[in-house]
Amino acid sequence: MIDSLYIAWRYICYNRFKSATLLICVTLIVSLPIALNVLLYESETQLMSRAAGTPLVIGQRGSALDLVMNTLYFDNEAPEPIPMAACEEIRDSDLALPIPVYARFQARDNPIVGTTLDYFEFRGLTLGQGRMLTMLGECVLGASVAERLGLGPGDSLVSSPESLFDLAGIYPLKMRVVGVFQKSHTADDLAVFVDIKTAWVIQGLGHGHQDVTRLQDPSLVLKRSDSSVAATAKLYHYTEITEETVGSFHFHGDLADYPITAVIAVPCDAKSGTILRGRYTEAGEKLQIVVPEEVIDGLLQQIFRIKSVLDAVIGVVATATVLALILVFVLSLRIRQREFYTTFKIGGSRLTIARLIAAEMLLIATGSSILCVMASIATALHADYLVRMLFIR
Amino acid sequence: MKGLLIAIGVAAAVLLFPGSIPRSLASDRLNICVVNYPLKYFAERIGGDHVSVILPIPRDVDPAYWTPDVATIAALQKADLIFLNGAGYAGWVDKVSLPLSRVVNTSKAFSDRYLTSKAEVTHSHGPTGEHTHENLAFTTWLDFDLAARQAEAVATALSRKNPAYKEMFTQNFQPLKDELKSLDAAMSRAASRAPETPLIASHPVYDYLVHRYRLNLKSVHWEPHEFPRPKQWLELQEHLTTHPATCMIWESQPLAEIEEKLHTLGLKCVVFDPCGNVPEAGDFLTVMQQNAENLRAVFK
Numbered sequence: 001m002i003d004s005l006y007i008a009w010r011y012i013c014y015n016r017f018k019s020a021t022l023l024i025c026v027t028l029i030v031s032l033p034i035a036l037n038v039l040l041y042e043s044e045t046q047l048m049s050r051a052a053g054t055p056l057v058i059g060q061r062g063s064a065l066d067l068v069m070n071t072l073y074f075d076n077e078a079p080e081p082i083p084m085a086a087c088e089e090i091r092d093s094d095l096a097l098p099i100p101v102y103a104r105f106q107a108r109d110n111p112i113v114g115t116t117l118d119y120f121e122f123r124g125l126t127l128g129q130g131r132m133l134t135m136l137g138e139c140v141l142g143a144s145v146a147e148r149l150g151l152g153p154g155d156s157l158v159s160s161p162e163s164l165f166d167l168a169g170i171y172p173l174k175m176r177v178v179g180v181f182q183k184s185h186t187a188d189d190l191a192v193f194v195d196i197k198t199a200w201v202i203q204g205l206g207h208g209h210q211d212v213t214r215l216q217d218p219s220l221v222l223k224r225s226d227s228s229v230a231a232t233a234k235l236y237h238y239t240e241i242t243e244e245t246v247g248s249f250h251f252h253g254d255l256a257d258y259p260i261t262a263v264i265a266v267p268c269d270a271k272s273g274t275i276l277r278g279r280y281t282e283a284g285e286k287l288q289i290v291v292p293e294e295v296i297d298g299l300l301q302q303i304f305r306i307k308s309v310l311d312a313v314i315g316v317v318a319t320a321t322v323l324a325l326i327l328v329f330v331l332s333l334r335i336r337q338r339e340f341y342t343t344f345k346i347g348g349s350r351l352t353i354a355r356l357i358a359a360e361m362l363l364i365a366t367g368s369s370i371l372c373v374m375a376s377i378a379t380a381l382h383a384d385y386l387v388r389m390l391f392i393r
Numbered sequence: 394m395k396g397l398l399i400a401i402g403v404a405a406a407v408l409l410f411p412g413s414i415p416r417s418l419a420s421d422r423l424n425i426c427v428v429n430y431p432l433k434y435f436a437e438r439i440g441g442d443h444v445s446v447i448l449p450i451p452r453d454v455d456p457a458y459w460t461p462d463v464a465t466i467a468a469l470q471k472a473d474l475i476f477l478n479g480a481g482y483a484g485w486v487d488k489v490s491l492p493l494s495r496v497v498n499t500s501k502a503f504s505d506r507y508l509t510s511k512a513e514v515t516h517s518h519g520p521t522g523e524h525t526h527e528n529l530a531f532t533t534w535l536d537f538d539l540a541a542r543q544a545e546a547v548a549t550a551l552s553r554k555n556p557a558y559k560e561m562f563t564q565n566f567q568p569l570k571d572e573l574k575s576l577d578a579a580m581s582r583a584a585s586r587a588p589e590t591p592l593i594a595s596h597p598v599y600d601y602l603v604h605r606y607r608l609n610l611k612s613v614h615w616e617p618h619e620f621p622r623p624k625q626w627l628e629l630q631e632h633l634t635t636h637p638a639t640c641m642i643w644e645s646q647p648l649a650e651i652e653e654k655l656h657t658l659g660l661k662c663v664v665f666d667p668c669g670n671v672p673e674a675g676d677f678l679t680v681m682q683q684n685a686e687n688l689r690a691v692f693k
Contacts, residue, residue, distance in 0.1 A: 087493075094553070097494050117470060117492040133490040134466040195490040246488055247460075255487075 004352070008359035018332070019364065025325060026368035029318045031375040033311065038376065040307055042383035044300055050186055051296035053123075055273060056096065056265040058086060058280065061288045068295045071101050071262040073187040074111035078104040081259030082287060084196075088256055093279075095272040096265040097122075102199040103191075103261050106160045107175070110145045113191045114199025114260070120181075122266060125188055129153055130179030133195050136206075136249055137241025139175040140193045143183040151177050156240075157192065159202045173202045174240040185384060200258050201241070201249065208241065208249035265289070333357070423555055426472040428483040429456040429669050431534040432499060434677035435544040436476060439565045440551055443558050447472070448671065456669050457531060460485045474554055476547060480507050482531035499546040500533050507533075508600045530600035532667050537577035537681070538605060541570050576681055580606050583689040590692060591638040593629070593660065598667050599642065611636050617647040626654075633658065640691045663687045 012019040050072050059067040060080035069075040081104075090098035099122055102114035113119075117132065130153030133140055141151060151157060155177045175194065183189055200206045241249060251258070267273030280289040333340075340353050379386070425446045427433045433448045440446065449465050450456045461469065466489050469475060477486055479500035500507075510530040534540040548566035552559040584606035597612035611632055615621050621629075632638075641660045644667055652662050665684045666672065672680045 091493075100493070116494075117490055118494045121492070131463075131467065132470065134463050134470070135490070136488045138490075197487065197490075249488060251487060 004355040004359040005363070007356055008363055011356075011360060012363055022325065022328075022364050023367050023371065025321055026364065027371040027375065029321055030368065031372045033314055034372065034376050035379040036307070036310065036314075038379045038383055039387055040303065043303070043387040046186075046384070046387055047296045047300065048293065051292035054264055054292045055267055056276065056289055057262050057292055058082070058090070058098075058265055058287055058289045059262040061286060064288065064290045064295050065299060067262060067288070068290060068292045070103050071264065072292060074103045074113055074191050076106075076111075078261050081261055082263070083256060084258045084260055085256040086287060087260065087263045090263060090265055090276070093276065094268070095276045096267040099264040099266070100196050100260045101262045101264060102196055102259065105162070105199065105202050107139075107157050107192050108149060108160065110142075110149075111191050112139075112159060112199065112202065113193050114196040114202075115193065116196055119264070120193070122264070123184070123186070123188055125181045125184055127179050128182040130177070132179060133193070133198075134178070135241070136195065136198055136201060136246055137173065137175055138178045138194070138198070140179040140181060141177055142181055142189040142191045142193070144189040145192055146177075146180040152180060153178055171204075171239045173198070176241075187388075190388070196260065197251070197255075198241075200251065203259070205258055206249055206251040208245050421555065421557075423473040423551065424471070425474050425476065426469050427476045428478055428486070430671050431540065431668060431677055432476045432478060432543070432547065433671070435499075435547045435569065436551070438569045439544065439548045439562050441561065441565055443555065443561070444551065450670065452671055454670065457482055457484075459483070461489065466490070474550055476550070478531060478533065478543070479504065480531040480533050481529035482533075497546060497550040499543040499550075500539065502546060503533075503539055503542055506539065508604055510597060510600055530598075532598050532669070533601055535599060535667060536601035536605035537573045537580060539601065541573040541577070544569050544573065572678055576678070576685060577605075580685050580688070583685065583692050584608060586692045590640075591636045592691070593632060593636070593638040593641045595641060595643045595647070598644065599665070602665070609636075610642070611638070615647075615651075617643050617645045617651070620648060620651060630658070633660075642688075661691075663691055 051068070054072055057068055057071050059071070060082050062079060066075070066077050067079045070078055081102075084100060087098045087100045090096055097118065099118045100115060101119070103111055105112040105114075119125075120132070127140070128143065129146075130140070139157060141149075141157075146152060149157070157175050157177055159172045159175065161172055175192075175198070181188065181193075194202075197206060265273075265276060267276055277289050277291075280287055343353055343356070344350075421443065423440065423444045425436050425440065425444050427436060427446060427448050428450075430448060433446050436444055436446045447468075448456070449461065449469065450459045470490070470492060473495060475491055475496045477483065477496060477498045479498040508530040510528045534543060544566060548562050551562045555562075588607055589609055592608055592610040594610050594612040595615040595617065597614060599608075599610060599612070602608060603610045613625065613629055613632065615625060639659055639661060640663050641655055642663050642665045644665070646664055647655075647662055655662060664687055666680050668677055668680045675683070
């Protein structure tokens with residue numbers, strides 16, 4: 001048997017391109033459904049674990065999926081904003097712990113998430129470096145963001161303008177990085193966290209500028225009376241919040257009217273959760289309350305429906321490929337007739353020829369199996385990253 | 394003998410396995426942070442031995458204008474409850490990160506009764522157009538009815554945080570409420586004797602006092618430890634022409650030379666300490682009772 005395997009191995013080495021093609025075809029046919037299953041299982045696990053860990057989400061009426069994807073995974077598509085008062089109402093109801101989320105802005109293609117310290121406690125995020133947010137204008141980075149951008153405590157990060165062509169728009173804010181979270185293997189690793197009030201400063205709702213009542217430069221004042229000062233566009237707005245400028249930062253109006261994209265509600269108990277959900281079911285209600293687990297489950301149902309179609313397509317393609325391979329193999333046997341005849345002439349029996357062909361097939365199958373196992377292990381090892389790249393982000 | 398053995402056993406367990414100490418045996422005191430002295434007083438009166446209240450502000454600083462450093466904010470973030478006064482008091486609150494779930498605005502229930510201190514200069518710049526930095530009056534506790542409601546908010550928050558002692562917190566709150574109500578009644582009675590009596594205040598911090606007890610009071614902006622500039626004396630004299638007050642209310646005893654000069658203008662100095670920070674002597678109630686006594690003398 002060893003001699004048959006040796007001759008088969010020499011044949012494979014001599015016809016390396018043909019053998020490699022065969023090897024790749026067999027490997028792909030087998031490993032593709034395995035990889036797909038691994039990725040789908042991982043995406044289901046990831047999506048469901050985060051969704052299951054987020055009891056309720058309240059946001060503007062509209063697409064529940066957009067709301068959940070933005071709140072849980074900081075997806076680019078921000079839902080319509082709701083007022084901060086929605087968060088206060090839940091707090092006043094004593095039914096749940098409300099955590100505001102404002103995920104609308106970006107910094108170097110990473111989502112900026114405005115929230116409160118309760119969010120970090122709720123998600124169990126722990127600091128790897130630096131300290132927690134304390135002042136306006138500070139940010140704490142998710143582990144992957146810090147790694148990718150090469151940033152750490154003491155560095156700074158500038159928020160990205162929403163539109164490049166909005167020349168009269170809001171100045172980007174230079175944020176101070178004060179900490180980096182430990183890796184959590186969730187979407188939190190990919191976010192830049194700021195206090196909700198810092199997010200409002202990024203939006204321009206809170207701002208810091210020279211004291212208009214003490215302006216001496218006439219080119220800065222458009223009109224002045226006892227009760228009013230109109231400043232020109234030359235008025236200097238601070239683009240960084242430092243210990244010197246923080247005092248000049250202020251918000252206009254009632255903070256309860258300020259926008260957020262969603263509220264994560266953590267009910268005190270099941271009964272409180274049910275009562276809270278009941279409050280958002282009235283016809284005229286502008287807000288919706290969703291159970292992320294149900295929304296993500298619905299999404300997964302869709303994915304699995306697509307998966308069964310994909311499975312069928314892969315099945316058909318695999319059958320066609322196997323048939324093509326058989327055809328190629330049969331044709332190659334005909335081409336190799338002279339070779340078999342020579343073997344026969346030098347004393348090799350029909351059984352020897354059959355053993356040679358079987359050894360070649362065995363070697364190809366073994367090679368494919370090894371590659372399949374390697375591909376599956378690689379997919380499983382990187383499933384977490386691949387799922388985020390392919391499905392979540 | 395049996396009790397002694399149990400005590401030794403507990404002590405040994407505590408020494409050997411400190412992590413295993415039940416919370417009730419170790420310490421179930423709530424760590425409370427407050428932004429001014431009235432709230433500290435309310436929390437201590439209501440919480441008793443079950444709270445440890447911290448006012449992280451030096452005694453010589455007005456808590457309304459104090460700003461914490463990073464280390465203090467980090468300490469504040471670890472508190473079980475953070476009691477805010479609300480009504481724009483302690484502007485630093487809007488500039489720091491605090492855990493929303495543990496922050497209690499003690500005046501939120503009566504936010505519709507907030508008073509605007511004085512219209513600031515309206516200004517406009519950029520695309521947002523004209524806007525005013527509204528200046529809310531923040532010494533809400535000088536209206537003793539509102540002070541009682543703030544104390545109630547403190548009691549409610551403590552009960553929610555530690556329901557095991559709800560009954561005790563309620564019991565502690567009741568006498569405090571009664572004392573504040575009687576102070577409120579005493580002030581109302583005193584002010585009603587001569588409601589039109591014109592008064593001058595050295596600092597614009599008495600809005601809630603004026604509103605609640607219908608005082609006829611105008612404010613200037615003087616400091617008790619700084620001799621006023623000539624312009625400020627002129628401003629006062631202008632006020633006196635239309636508002637013939639014979640009494641000027643101060644946050645603390647003014648300099649002797651200020652008092653002397655005011656005397657020549659026919660003004661007597663009366664101290665009404667808003668008690669924003671820990672008083673040198675007494676407590677919130679005794680200071681307020683003294684304040685009420687001082688004012689009662691004015692209305693005689």
